[in-house]
Amino acid sequence: MKRPTILVLGAGYGGLSTVVNLQKLVGTDEADIILVNKNDYHYESTWLHEASAGTLRPDQVRYDVKDVINTSKVKFVKATVDAIDVNTKKVATSAGEYTYDYLVIGLGFEGETFGIPGLDKYALSIANVNAARQIRDHIEYQFATWSTEEVHDDTRLTIVVGGAGFSGIEFLGELGNRIPELCKEYDVPKEKVRVVCVEAAPMVLPGFDPELVEYAVRQLESKGIEFSIGTPVVEATPEGVKIKKGEEEFEFITAGTVVWAAGVRGNRLIESSGIENMRARVKVEKDMRAPGFPDVFIVGDCALMINEEVNRPYPPTAQIAMQQAVTVAKNIVALMKGNETEEFVPALKGTVCSLGEHDAIGDVMGRKLTGTKASIMKKVIDNRALYMIGGIPLVLKKGKFSL
Ligand code: FAD
Ligand code: NAD
Incomplete structure (x- = not known):
């Protein structure tokens, strides 16, 4: 029987975490996993304010995709996705056309200008x-x-x-x-x-x-x-x-x-993909699939989920993107095995907002934090994200340790 092709678009928190989780769950001969990303590196979107102000160098906020993927299980393609058509199951990229059995769209956010002139x-x-x-x-x-x-x-x-x-x-x-x-x-x-x-x-x-x-x-x-x-x-x-x-x-x-x-919106490629969307974000089913397309998963900022407690969408965050990725990977494996998919349930741990290297504010597990304590918490969160994707070697290479 032909191995299924799992095509993952984007190596941000959502896409890369999906691949890292998939490579743990799928044997070498069970599926062809292809990861397509514009660059051969992942950048920490959550550190971009530092690179923008010049308090971190651009090379400090990025690392090679190949440092965290198992190349015997995952084929990495450095290419720009130009178009997605879920009706014909075709993805056009600068490195040629791809098709898939399962598609994961994790192409991230774009700045929202609300049509304001200039x-x-x-x-x-x-x-x-x-x-x-x-x-x-x-x-x-x-x-x-x-x-x-x-x-x-x-x-x-x-x-x-x-x-x-x-x-x-x-x-x-x-x-x-x-x-x-x-x-x-x-x-x-x-x-x-x-x-x-x-x-x-x-x-x-x-x-x-x-x-x-x-x-x-x-x-x-x-x-x-x-x-x-x-x-x-x-x-x-x-x-x-x-x-x-x-x-x-x-x-x-x-x-x-x-x-x-x-403010942000989803990647504009969603708008011409054939999937129903709002500001390039897809209101996903409970198991992270695109409505009407049971072989297409959306992860990260391109996905929209309503928090029913407050009847508002969950904010697009790296925290949620990485949690969604775990569910997406498990659900793809479930589908491959003919099993039921599971529902994605976010486990929100709180928010910490940095105010520069040694200061921050945070609301974490119901506790309010300010100053050094909040700033240390922020670094712990940043390092944890590295750990979740690349384990201790990545934390040692890219982690934030100054207090
Ligand atoms: P992204 O991280 O945006 O990754 C998308 C990937 O797709 C990128 O690698 C990109 O190169 C690739 N890509 C895009 N278009 C194409 C294309 N056409 N072809 C090929 N590849 C493509 N969230 C938190 O939880 N905590 C924080 O502290 C936090 N801080 C933030 C600070 C800043 C300054 C910003 C801007 C955001 C912050 N966020 C934070 C939000 C968080 O960064 C996003 O929610 C998160 O990056 C979404 O992950 P993603 O995988 O959906 O997309
Ligand atoms: P946002 O939507 O959270 O905030 C945008 C702000 O711009 C709002 O306060 C809005 O009122 C304001 N605004 C909108 N139109 C405006 C206008 N015409 N003129 C002036 N102000 C205007 O967007 P963001 O800050 O880019 O964050 C995007 C996502 O990333 C959010 O989900 C956020 O939670 C997440 N994020 C998280 C962290 C963290 O956890 N530390 C850090 C950065 C971003």
């Missing part, structure tokens, strides 16, 4: 490791240019961050530490630099514990970061952003750098 063109987004490098280099370029121009244009040194969700706040935490270093490096007086976070909702980190949010805002403000709350960005131009301050009231913030961190 953002696609004039704002930078913490979207992947190269985009993070671009943000870091752009900010450094502005500092370097300021220090060499005869007549200083101080607006070069204004950085606007759109969105005070977890990504925006974590990036601001890193910037708060990085700006003094950049000022020193480029001979820029600190008072010339302005960092403004613009948030549409009436509070920072909407929905998070107010006491922890207050701590975060206080810490960031003490590093000179300004907040403009309840003021959505409505347009971006080459000069900066327009924000809405009242019914008919607008303000323009002239800025050399605009970083858009105001």
Whole structure:
């Protein structure tokens, strides 16, 4: 009998964890497992705010896919997926066309711009490791240019961050530490630099514990970061952003750098795949399959699941992506053996939001944490994610150990 082909798209937390789990459950001669990813490395999306601010180098947030896969069981293909058609079971990639018996789509997130004019063109987004490098280099370029121009244009040194969700706040935490270093490096007086976070909702980190949010805002403000709350960005131009301050009231913030961190959607390839979706996310069945396509699983940020307790989608997180991957791998094996699939039940352990290397806030298993304790917890979580995918060798190679 022909071995089934399991085709996994994307080597992010969802896709790579699925493969790592599959290679434990499937014997060499039981299936052909193919993993397709744009790069021959995995990057830690959860560390991209650090690479974007320049507090970690891009090579520190990535590792080779081949370091964690068993190449006798998994064929790795470095290629870009161009199109998915679940009706014909064909996946077009830059390395040719693939078909499958089981498909796992784990192509991750893209920045959501909500159709706001100019953002696609004039704002930078913490979207992947190269985009993070671009943000870091752009900010450094502005500092370097300021220090060499005869007549200083101080607006070069204004950085606007759109969105005070977890990504925006974590990036601001890193910037708060990085700006003094950049000022020193480029001979820029600190008072010339302005960092403004613009948030549409009436509070920072909407929905998070107010006491922890207050701590975060206080810490960031003490590093000179300004907040403009309840003021959505409505347009971006080459000069900066327009924000809405009242019914008919607008303000323009002239800025050399605009970083858009105001939400995510799924990978756009989902929209033309033939699977029903909302903002490129698929409302999956309880066992992580795409509705109407029993051989297609969706994992990570491309999957949408409703938390019935609050009747809202679970937030797209690495924590959930990695848990889903365990279920997806088990369910593929169950299908191969003709068994029943199991339901995915998230086990949420809490959230820790970094505020720079030695500070954070967290709500973990019902306990509120701030400062060093929260920051240590964040590093434990980061190292745990490495451990889950690559075991102790990966933790030793890439882990965060400084306290
Ligand atoms: P991704 O991690 O985005 O991986 C997708 C993979 O698919 C990538 O390897 C990409 O290269 C590849 N790919 C994309 N398109 C193609 C293509 N066309 N062809 C081939 N390959 C392709 N979550 C937490 O739980 N905790 C945190 O602390 C946390 N911090 C975060 C900090 C930041 C700054 C950001 C932006 C997000 C953070 N998140 C956090 C959310 C978390 O990163 C995402 O939920 C998670 O990355 C989703 O995993 P994924 O596998 O779905 O996708
Ligand atoms: P998000 O959706 O959580 O936050 C986006 C923020 O942008 C919101 O506060 C929203 O009100 C604001 N916003 C939307 N439109 C705006 C506008 N026009 N102008 C100004 N502000 C606007 O998105 P995110 O922060 O990118 O996070 C994405 C996912 O990744 C979430 O699920 C999050 O939980 C997860 N994440 C987790 C962590 C962590 O656990 N430490 C860190 C980063 C991201």
